[in-house]
Amino acid sequence: SGQKVCYGDFKRSCYKLAYFQDLSRRVGFQEARQACEIDGGALLSLESEAEQQLIENMLQNLTKSGSGISDGDFWIGLWRSGDGLATSTACPDLYQWADGSNSPFRNWYTDEPSCGSEACVVMYHQPTANPGLGGPYLYQWNDDRCNMKH
Numbered sequence: 001s002g003q004k005v006c007y008g009d010f011k012r013s014c015y016k017l018a019y020f021q022d023l024s025r026r027v028g029f030q031e032a033r034q035a036c037e038i039d040g041g042a043l044l045s046l047e048s049e050a051e052q053q054l055i056e057n058m059l060q061n062l063t064k065s066g067s068g069i070s071d072g073d074f075w076i077g078l079w080r081s082g083d084g085l086a087t088s089t090a091c092p093d094l095y096q097w098a099d100g101s102n103s104p105f106r107n108w109y110t111d112e113p114s115c116g117s118e119a120c121v122v123m124y125h126q127p128t129a130n131p132g133l134g135g136p137y138l139y140q141w142n143d144d145r146c147n148m149k150h
């Protein structure tokens with residue numbers, strides 16, 4: 001389930017947001033990816049600052065809707081494949097979009113990606129968290145373990 005929002009003036013005409021307050025309904029990266037594909041779509045690939053802003057506005061509207069939305073990051077379609085841990089300075093360049101798009105746009109939070117065993121990417125949505133060095137944990141990207149539930 002999720003909220004489907006369509007726009008006539010964007011490259012991708014429809015977006016679907018799925019947010020679950022019930023922690024038991026949240027899923028790992030591959031499960032989220034499969035759910036999108038079953039639904040005829042793909043995890044979100046963000047191709048520009050304008051698209052990033054559009055998604056931020058959608059999340060803000062979802063929050064304002066009185067749904068009681070709280071902290072909970074959102075999977076996006078960026079991930080790093082490969083064997084073992086990527087610890088080199090080349091690590092940020094190893095991330096790719098799950099749908100095969102080649103957009104170079106990135107919106108990493110300060111000091112991200114941290115790489116190591118974190119190979120899948122979320123868009124932060126932690127409105128109740130105290131701000132860190134990069135400001136509030138809202139809408140910037142963070143690499144996380146792929147088996148985390150979001």
